[in-house]
Amino acid sequence: MTDIIPFARLMQGNEAIAEGALAAGARFFAGYPITPSTEIAEILAKKLPLVGGKFIQMEDELSSMAAVIGASLTGSKSMTATSGPGFSLKQENLGFAVLTEVPCVVVNVQRFGASTGIPTATAQGDIMQARWGTHGDHPMIALCPSSVQESFTLTIQAFNLSERFRTPVILLSEEITGHSRERVILPDPSKIEIINRKKPAAGIEKYLPYKPDADGIPPMANFGEGYRYHVTGLTHDQSGSPTTDAEKASFLTNRLHDKIMDHLDEITMTESFMTEDADVIVIAYGAVARAAKGAVRKARDMGIKAGLFRPITIWPFPAKETASMCAQAGSIIVPELNLGQLIGEVEKVAGKENRIIGINRVTGGMIRPDEILDAIKSEVRVKKHAK
Amino acid sequence: MTYNFKEIMNKKERLAPGHRMCAGCGGTIAVRNILRGLRDQDQAVITCATSCLEVSTFMYPHTAWQDSFIHNTFENAAATCSGVQAAYEVLRKKGRVDGTYKFIAFGGDGGTYDIGLQSLSAAMERNHDMVYVCYDNGAYMNTGIQRSSATPLYADTTTSPVGKLSKGKPQYRKDLTAIMVEHNIPYVAQTTLFRNMRDIHEKAARAIYTPGAAFLNVMAPCPRGWVYETADIMEICRLAVDTCYWPLFEVIEGQWVLNYKPTNKLPVEEFLKKQGRFKHLFKKGNEQLIEHFQAEVDKRWRVLLERCGS
Numbered sequence: 001m002t003d004i005i006p007f008a009r010l011m012q013g014n015e016a017i018a019e020g021a022l023a024a025g026a027r028f029f030a031g032y033p034i035t036p037s038t039e040i041a042e043i044l045a046k047k048l049p050l051v052g053g054k055f056i057q058m059e060d061e062l063s064s065m066a067a068v069i070g071a072s073l074t075g076s077k078s079m080t081a082t083s084g085p086g087f088s089l090k091q092e093n094l095g096f097a098v099l100t101e102v103p104c105v106v107v108n109v110q111r112f113g114a115s116t117g118i119p120t121a122t123a124q125g126d127i128m129q130a131r132w133g134t135h136g137d138h139p140m141i142a143l144c145p146s147s148v149q150e151s152f153t154l155t156i157q158a159f160n161l162s163e164r165f166r167t168p169v170i171l172l173s174e175e176i177t178g179h180s181r182e183r184v185i186l187p188d189p190s191k192i193e194i195i196n197r198k199k200p201a202a203g204i205e206k207y208l209p210y211k212p213d214a215d216g217i218p219p220m221a222n223f224g225e226g227y228r229y230h231v232t233g234l235t236h237d238q239s240g241s242p243t244t245d246a247e248k249a250s251f252l253t254n255r256l257h258d259k260i261m262d263h264l265d266e267i268t269m270t271e272s273f274m275t276e277d278a279d280v281i282v283i284a285y286g287a288v289a290r291a292a293k294g295a296v297r298k299a300r301d302m303g304i305k306a307g308l309f310r311p312i313t314i315w316p317f318p319a320k321e322t323a324s325m326c327a328q329a330g331s332i333i334v335p336e337l338n339l340g341q342l343i344g345e346v347e348k349v350a351g352k353e354n355r356i357i358g359i360n361r362v363t364g365g366m367i368r369p370d371e372i373l374d375a376i377k378s379e380v381r382v383k384k385h386a387k
Numbered sequence: 388m389t390y391n392f393k394e395i396m397n398k399k400e401r402l403a404p405g406h407r408m409c410a411g412c413g414g415t416i417a418v419r420n421i422l423r424g425l426r427d428q429d430q431a432v433i434t435c436a437t438s439c440l441e442v443s444t445f446m447y448p449h450t451a452w453q454d455s456f457i458h459n460t461f462e463n464a465a466a467t468c469s470g471v472q473a474a475y476e477v478l479r480k481k482g483r484v485d486g487t488y489k490f491i492a493f494g495g496d497g498g499t500y501d502i503g504l505q506s507l508s509a510a511m512e513r514n515h516d517m518v519y520v521c522y523d524n525g526a527y528m529n530t531g532i533q534r535s536s537a538t539p540l541y542a543d544t545t546t547s548p549v550g551k552l553s554k555g556k557p558q559y560r561k562d563l564t565a566i567m568v569e570h571n572i573p574y575v576a577q578t579t580l581f582r583n584m585r586d587i588h589e590k591a592a593r594a595i596y597t598p599g600a601a602f603l604n605v606m607a608p609c610p611r612g613w614v615y616e617t618a619d620i621m622e623i624c625r626l627a628v629d630t631c632y633w634p635l636f637e638v639i640e641g642q643w644v645l646n647y648k649p650t651n652k653l654p655v656e657e658f659l660k661k662q663g664r665f666k667h668l669f670k671k672g673n674e675q676l677i678e679h680f681q682a683e684v685d686k687r688w689r690v691l692l693e694r695c696g697s
Contacts, residue, residue: 032502033530033546041533045546049553057534057546060462060502085460116437116460 007186013151013178014039014081017107017171018047020155021079023192026105027053028078030067032060032086035119036175037109040081061086065093065106072097072104073231075197075222077159081107083175084126085116087133094168095134096233098256101210101218103162103197105155107171109178112364121364122175124286127341130170131315137253139260141267142170142315146289148182154312160195161267165259166217172314174337176287176366200227210252211238216259260316269312270321274300278307280379281329282372283322283346285311288335294369299376306376314342323349331379335359335367355379395423395588399453401431406451407443411617413580413607413624414440414522418493420584421520421603422454424591429487430454432471436464436498439529440522462502465510465519468492472515489595490517496537497527500563511570511600518594518601521563524609532612536561539632540683541676543664544612554676555667559683564604568638572600576637578646579606580624586635586646593637606633614663626658631688636695645695652688655681 011019018040021029029048031041041057048055054071058064064080072078082090087108097104108130112121126133130142141161145151155171162169200207200219209229212218218238221227234242235249243249260267271289274296275281284292289310299306309325311318322345326332332354334343343358350356359375361367401422408415418440425431431454435441441458444451459467472490492510494503499521507519526544527533534544538556543549547556564577574597576590587605594601606627610617627633630653635646656677659665668676 033527033533035530038530038533042531042545046548046550055546059504059536116458 007188008183009186010181011148011152011184012039012181013145013148013173014109015043016148016151016184017081017155017173017178018043019184019186020152021105021159022047022051023152023186023189024077024156024159025194025196026077026079026159027051028068028071028076029053029080030056030058030064030071030078031080031082032058032064034061034083034086036111036178037081037083037086037107039178040107040109061089062093065090065097068104068106069093069097069100069102072102073223075224077103077163079105079107079159081109083109083111083119084113087126087129091129091134095136095138097168098134098138098140099233099235100231101166101220101256102168102231103166103220104168105158105162105171106168107155107173109173109175111175112362118364120175122287122337122366123362123364124174124288124337124341126172127314127336127338130172137257139167139257140170140315141165141167141260141313142172143269144172144285144312144314145177146286146310148177148180149184150312151177152184152186156192156194157269160193163197164195164217164266165263166197166220167260170315172286174287208238209240210236212255212259216255216262264316264320267313267316268318268321270318271308271310271312273308273310275307275309275325275328277305278329279305279383280331280333280376281307281309281325282333282335282376283309283311283325283342284335285314285342288337288367291367291369292335292372295372295376298369298373304376304380311342317342317345319345319349322346326350326354329354330383331355331357333357333359333372333375333379335372335375337361337367355382390585390589392583392585398423398427401425401453402444403451403453405449407446408439409610409617411610411615411620412439413524413609413620414438414495416580416620417520417522417587417605417607420580420587421491421591421605423588424593424595425489429489431489431491432468432475433457434459434464434468434471434490434492436492436494436503437461437529438493438495438498440493440495442529461498462506464492464494464498464503464506466506468517468519469510469513469515472517476516490515491595492517492519494519494521495527495529496521496523496525497529497535499523500536500561508570511567511572511602514572514599516598516600518603520603520605522605522607523563524607524612525560526609526612528609528612537563540680541665541668543667549667554673555664562687564602567602567604568643570600571641572602573597573640574599574601574637576602577604577633578635579627579633580621581628581635581647582625590637612664614666615661619661623658623661626653626661629653630655630658630684632658632684634688634691636691643691643694643696645691645697648697655684
């Protein structure tokens with residue numbers, strides 16, 4: 001048995017998220033059972049107390065999100081997990097966390113359909129909700145794992161980004177990834193990069209909770225460390241006091257936006273597979289990217305110059321990287337398990353000469369590699385005719 | 388109207404056979420017997436919170452419901468029912484609807500005690516002419532047995548798992564029936580599947596035909612969550628009543644009435660030992676947990692007796 005890699009384990013996607021959270025230093029979870037995310041809560045109910053953490057089952061998703069915000073304000077890395085209907089209920093407090101700059105991680109294991117939909121079927125229907133589900137102008141970071149391994153690593157990444165930028169981060173998984181079982185290689189805990197929120201350097205008397213450093217991010221004092229400050233969902237100035245002053249309101253809204261958009265180099269993660277010389281590029285994310293990779297491989301076997309571009313950071317959308325894909329390839333194929341959500345972002349950055357083709361499935365099932373391959377082949381035919 | 392058992396049991400089922408609820412499920416038996424409270428000539432509008440009852444009773448292309456049925460997301464059954472009932476009142480006044488409609492909302496303990504409490508409380512406070520029925524199986528059974536605020540002390544659930552240090556759920560269950568009484572609505576009752584069902588039949592009819600808001604809390608065992616042999620369900624319900632864990636009472640216009648007082652009040656372990664979720668209480672060294680459970684049952688029973696003047 002010497003060939004077994006240490007720390008390699010067969011794991012379910014949802015379990016990998018729970019393990020990732022523990023590895024990232026999460027010590028607080030508040031949630032409410034909902035298919036297909038419930039395993040995350042069940043695993044953390046068992047494991048958090050063993051590491052001195054706290055699990056609370058709340059009475060609904062509104063309160064789960066509120067409790068997570070409260071816990072994070074005390075310095076505890078905090079998380080909640082849900083699926084579509086629960087994600088809808090979390091939107092109010094998600095907006096609160098953005099405006100009050102409280103780091104936390106919100107997992108949404110997406111399931112099919114609007115409303116109750118099909119709780120046990122997979123989908124990618126919450127892409128736009130992750131970006132714009134809560135009201136008002138606000139930034140948002142969302143990551144999209146496409147494997148069980150990545151469910152683990154991106155959960156850690158989600159915590160790091162939330163701590164670094166003092167903002168909620170959404171992990172957008174899918175039923176199929178959440179319930180798949182795959183081998184996961186668990187890194188040596190001492191080798192995992194962990195980012196913790198920046199603490200105030202100035203003394204207690206001088207602390208302004210919303211006074212940003214040069215990078216636009218204010219250091220964060222934890223409740224219970226002697227600091228007294230106010231946290232409010234009202235538009236506020238640097239002291240945290242409510243204000244209707246036009247200049248201050250504009251400063252805050254722009255700063256929240258800029259603190260994310262000025263650091264895209266730290267936030268944007270993408271994968272490019274055989275795109276260097278590709279004429280046809282598939283842009284896919286989450287579980288669908290795996291079917292797309294299979295299609296690209298088959299296309300290459302047939303001599304077709306196809307490639308895959310995968311946004312791992314889905315929000316902010318990797319516009320610059322996508323634009324360069326569009327500049328290179330004539331045809332862009334965007335398969336999604338929805339009626340076309342991310343394709344709109346691709347169209348925004350595409351050139352007039354690009355052909356953007358969507359493959360959309362809303363059956364609760366997956367898009368097969370063959371369907372993507374067919375689309376690639378028909379793009380090759382279109383090009384031949386054009387010549 | 389005198390109670391006629393034969394007549395009631397011969398009524399046409401309004402939750403028809405063929406649904407996919409589990410064998411030995413208390414929820415289904417509760418709903419079927421509550422619907423027997425409806426007069427044959429009256430129609431009903433059923434609203435239902437997300438629950439086992441919802442997912443298992445109208446699977447395409449079949450429905451078990453003989454009346455109009457609305458399923459809304461978890462917390463909305465009482466509010467949705469309020470809307471239908473209020474609009475019906477208007478239509479009835481204008482003479483636009485014929486016949487009598489009754490309005491019944493069903494929710495499990497998750498959808499009632501927890502996420503749906505706000506909409507339930509408001510619907511009762513507005514005193515809509517409706518009945519809200521909670522089928523209380525003491526956990527979120529539909530999503531795989533997570534604790535709720537109706538879960539009894541020490542019960543083993545997936546989010547209050549029994550282990551080396553954990554003895555199951557560390558908190559007491561919420562007394563929702565008493566909370567509903569405090570809404571000063573015309574009728575509140577607590578019942579279960581007791582003996583020949585007379586108690587649930589009579590309370591259902593009274594709740595449905597009392598003008599204004601009514602609330603029924605029905606203990607409805609779940610074979611998966613409570614871990615019992617399906618044939619034992621009626622015995623478990625009887626023991627819940629005879630141990631005074633789940634007393635039968637009603638509150639009519641603020642007057643508390645005890646419907647059943649066991650001549651021989653049994654120790655609560657009789658009720659507990661039938662269920663796998665309390666298995667750990669019978670391990671050596673856990674005797675004090677049963678004593679603690681018993682003390683809580685006794686305390687609540689004393690309070691109830693006082694309220695009922697018994």
